[in-house]
Amino acid sequence: MNRKLLGAVAWTWVAAPFAYGIYQLFRKVALLFH
Amino acid sequence: MANGFLDRSRIVAPPDWSRWLIPPAALSVHLAIGQAYAWSVFKAPLEKGLTLTGSQSALPFQLGIVMLGLSAAVFGTRVERNGPRWAMFTSLVCFCSGFLIAALGMTTRQYWLVVLGYGGVGGIGLGIGYISPVSTLIKWFPDRPGMATGIAIMGFGGGALIASPWSAEMLRAFGVTYDAAGKVLSVADGAIATTFLVHGLVYAVFMSLGVLLVRVPPPGWHPPGWLPTSSKTGALITTNQVSARNAIRTPQFWCLWVVLCFNVTAGIGILEKASPMITEFFRETSTPVAASAAAGFVALLSLANMIGRILWSSVSDKVGRKNIYRVYLGAGAAMYLMISLFTNSSKPLFVVCAIVILSFYGGGFATIPAYLRDLFGTFQVGAIHGRLLTAWSTAGVLGPLIINAIADAEKAAGHSGPALYGTSLHIMIGLLVVGFIANELVRPVDPKHHEKPVEAKP
Secondary structure, three states, X not given: OOHHHHHHHHHHHHHXXXXXXXXXXXXXXXXXXX | OOXXXXXXXXXXXXXXXXXXXXXXXXXXXXXXXXXXXXXXXXXXXXXXXXXXXXHHHHHHHHHHHHHHXXXXXXXXHHHHHHOHHHHHHHHHHHHHHHHHHHHXXXXXXXXXXXXXXXXXXXXXXXXXXXXXXXXXXXXXXXXXXXXXXHHHHHHHHHHHHHHHHHHHHHHHHOOEEEOOOXXXXXXXXXXXXXXXXXXXXXXXXXXXXHHHHOOXXXXXXXXXXXXXXXXXXXXXXXXXXXXXXXXXXXXXXXHHHXXXXXXXXXXXXXXXXXXXXXXXXXXXXXXXXXXXXXXXXXXXXXXXXXXXXXXXXXXXXXXXXXXXXXXXXXXXXXXXXXXXXXXXXXXXXXXXHHHHHHHHHHHHHHHHHHHHHHHHOOXXXXXXXXXXXXXXXXXXXXXXXXXXXXXXXXHHOOOOHHHHOHHHHHHHHHHXXXXXXXXXXXXXXOHHHEOOXXXXXX
């Protein structure tokens, strides 16, 4: 497989759930300022 | 024994392989096993579903953390010998089997199977998985070892951020109901078992990326334009190699053990009681903290912990490992001192100090592999790291024990507010000062512990 494509797939694989976790975290952090 | 697909010889990278494919391989393992810190999501449903006490429902997690330290220490040398693909595959099998055994335990209502599966078998997966990418990352990034290991170890913190909301949503979807305050009302038959089953299967698929993608650099490889002699030639950065067996015989190893143990103890001390602590501190002020705001404060500390892992470990590549630990321990003690002096007079000051302390806590975890590499070389750095993780297991017991016992004693004596935590804060300052001294005692390793060049081939 093309190395750049492999890199894009690999980083997306780990970044997608990580982004979900960060989004959920910021929702909780927002409670601090309510 | 590692043969065929899992063998180290099968994963030597071709010349055009990008080293930037190794961090996602490492992250796929660490983001998965970091789920361990989200175990609390399962506690209340388990207590309701199986009529357990709080202590009983914590058993799988506690056994898991003990097994993490033990398996990292026991299997560290084998991880080095068999290579990262073997280690990641073994971690995948153990961690995911743990969930499947736990699912079986829930289906048959045999709680001991949940403890043995998640805590025992899964815990071995945690330990092997935690150290699996460390040595490989350091070899791929000799110019930035702190940043490289920081990425992976940040993943362990990130794993809980993902698993906590994800597991909670899944429990709801499979039949666990909650009231508005988050208290469990009912648990449908098979709800927890199905959740465990899905976790085991999904994490197996997710971790397989690491197993397939990880590569070790070919012998003699180094980044373009970088040579070993061009690295910072600080007295503490060695080009010699020390085996794991010899490393634990050096005073340097035990100094770092104390440094890690006390830095983690100080961080856990505040993390463990963050929510009740901020509530109690400001209860009698004009601006008390609501329960929702306390939850936001805990989330903010989790974020600081995670950012600290990548930020401070990357900074350590520039300023040196000994200096960064001076900051973690010295400035950390100063932050605790500020909290104890100003108590509830300023909420922003309290929050900022807690954020800095937690960022140092994360930084301390993430920088230690690079510190070990500086002192002992790359030969068996993963195995040495595994042995050092016993300091984490010790701190995991010590930190909560100190802060809970003292808070309970102060409460029993009729105290309230900041007075509940004053003594604990002073103990944390003392521990950080001892850690600071231990860091100051770190010197280059005596040459008698160095491997002969022929023995030190990776």
